[in-house]
Amino acid sequence: xxxxxxxxxxxxxxxxxxxxxxxxxxxxxxxxxxxxxxxxxxxxxxxxxxxxxxxxxxxxxxxxxxxxxxxxxxxxxxxxxxxxxxxxxxxxxxxxxxxxxxxxxxxxxxxxxxxxxxxxxxxxxxxxxxxxxxxxxxxxxxxxxxxxxxxxxxxxxxxxxxxxxxxxxxxxxxxxxxxxxxxxxxxxxxxxxxxxxxxxxxxxxxxxxxxxxxxxxxxxxxxxxxxxxxxxxxxxxxxxxxxxxxxxxxxxxxxxxxxxxxxxxxxxxxxxxxxxxxxxxxxxxxxxxxxxxxxxxxxxxxxxxx
Ligand SMILES: Cc1ncc(C[n+]2csc(CCOP(=O)(O)OP(=O)(O)O)c2C)c(N)n1
Ligand SMILES: [Mg+2]
Numbered sequence: 001x002x003x004x005x006x007x008x009x010x011x012x013x014x015x016x017x018x019x020x021x022x023x024x025x026x027x028x029x030x031x032x033x034x035x036x037x038x039x040x041x042x043x044x045x046x047x048x049x050x051x052x053x054x055x056x057x058x059x060x061x062x063x064x065x066x067x068x069x070x071x072x073x074x075x076x077x078x079x080x081x082x083x084x085x086x087x088x089x090x091x092x093x094x095x096x097x098x099x100x101x102x103x104x105x106x107x108x109x110x111x112x113x114x115x116x117x118x119x120x121x122x123x124x125x126x127x128x129x130x131x132x133x134x135x136x137x138x139x140x141x142x143x144x145x146x147x148x149x150x151x152x153x154x155x156x157x158x159x160x161x162x163x164x165x166x167x168x169x170x171x172x173x174x175x176x177x178x179x180x181x182x183x184x185x186x187x188x189x190x191x192x193x194x195x196x197x198x199x200x201x202x203x204x205x206x207x208x209x210x211x212x213x214x215x216x217x218x219x220x221x222x223x224x225x226x227x228x229x230x231x232x233x234x235x236x237x238x239x240x241x242x243x244x245x246x247x248x249x250x251x252x253x254x255x256x257x258x259x260x261x262x263x264x265x266x267x268x269x270x271x272x273x274x275x276x277x278x279x280x281x282x283x284x285x286x287x288x289x290x291x292x293x294x295x296x297x298x299x300x301x302x303x304x305x306x
Contacts, residue, residue: 022084036200
């Protein structure tokens with residue numbers, strides 16, 4: 001969680017230098033879900049993500065230097081500098097990609113689940129998406145196919161209450177919980193606190209066990225909250241789509257602060273030392289990105305699906 005938080009705070013601090021020219025969707029405040037879920041997964045499990053992809057990529061141990069270089073548009077980036085923040089990939093750790101189209105990676109995760117089943121392998125496919133994704137038709141088709149074929153897929157809905165500036169209650173009926181609606185498709189679902197990493201870890205462990213024991217796909221909805229604007233490095237509480245009180249309430253539920261308090265109860269863990277160690281790696285990643293070169297213009301039409 002600290003690696004995600006400190007990386008994104010550094011991105012936010014340096015964004016106004018205008019060297020990072022792609023849009024960035026930060027997960028500050030939401031780190032508990034990515035870190036808690038990925039703490040259960042193995043290197044050979046697959047993960048797919050969305051436009052808000054840094055947290056999932058880093059939690060799956062995606063290469064930090066290549067992520068920062070990608071955001072700087074450099075040839076050393078994980079998508080050769082052509083994708084930017086929303087198109088991260090590191091197949092060496094099973095992070096199979098992220099895309100800017102809401103809901104787009106859900107069927108890809110199901111396809112990877114089918115490939116695992118066809119090859120009779122023991123890993124799983126895990127797809128992260130937001131509460132907005134369940135308003136896309138492809139979400140229902142994907143759940144249906146995964147249930148029908150009993151695929152080893154873990155669906156993770158990161159419910160941060162908003163799709164851009166629209167709160168849940170203008171998008172979905174107020175008395176219909178997402179996890180309950182989804183369970184009507186015949187998939188086991190759970191709802192839990194995404195800002196408590198122990199709870200995320202525990203619930204995810206149970207679900208992964210169930211998938212590996214052949215109980216079929218599982219769906220988890222985790223409640224959480226993004227602190228900064230939908231897209232970009234700033235705070236946007238002043239524009240009026242959410243209240244300062246709501247923001248402060250969720251800030252008090254900071255997943256990192258909560259975890260630090262729990263850890264300090266167990267052991268006098270040296271949090272400052274850990275922070276310095278991580279920040280050092282982050283600073284080096286920014287130097288790597290800045291020192292890398294831009295892709296050659298001749299590369300513009302390579303690596304494309306045609
Ligand atoms: C198919 C599609 N529709 C609309 C958009 C514009 N868009 C980008 S992010 C976003 C919000 C998605 O909300 P959610 O899935 O809850 O993710 P969050 O941003 O909250 O993490 C929207 C509507 C898009 N990229 N793709
Ligand atoms: Mg959302």
